[in-house]
Amino acid sequence: MKKKELIVAMATKTGSSKADSERAVTALIEIISETLKKGDSLSLPGFGSFEVRARPAYKGRNPRTGEELEIAASRIPAFRAGASLKAAVNDGESSNKLSRQT
Numbered sequence: 001m002k003k004k005e006l007i008v009a010m011a012t013k014t015g016s017s018k019a020d021s022e023r024a025v026t027a028l029i030e031i032i033s034e035t036l037k038k039g040d041s042l043s044l045p046g047f048g049s050f051e052v053r054a055r056p057a058y059k060g061r062n063p064r065t066g067e068e069l070e071i072a073a074s075r076i077p078a079f080r081a082g083a084s085l086k087a088a089v090n091d092g093e094s095s096n097k098l099s100r101q102t
Contacts, residue, residue, distance in 0.1 A: 036077050046084035053078045 001009070003025065011021040032050055035042045041051040057073040081089075 039075075044082070046082050048082040048085055049080050051078050051080065052076070 007018055007021045007025055010016070010025060011018045014021065016024075032042055036050060036052050039052055041049055043049040052075050055074050055076050058071050060069055060071045061067065062069060
């Protein structure tokens with residue numbers, strides 16, 4: 001699903017106009033981005049949480065030349081799905097595969 005499809009789906013689900021849904025989706029994306037930019041996390045119980053993770057510097061290789069190069073440390077955005085979202089994706093199946101052994 002792309003952003004435009006999300007806007008249409010939200011407008012249909014909420015009974016609002018596409019313009020109102022577009023403003024809401026855009027605002028949500030901006031809020032999540034601004035929160036992560038500050039280094040804070042954002043939690044939506046039942047859905048999941050957004051956070052910033054530190055990626056340490058590491059050595060990589062230029063695929064063309066094979067030359068070794070240093071990749072700088074960085075911060076990356078991450079999403080961790082909540083239990084309800086995991087269950088919905090798995091049609092309510094237990095995420096613990098060990099409990100299903102026979």
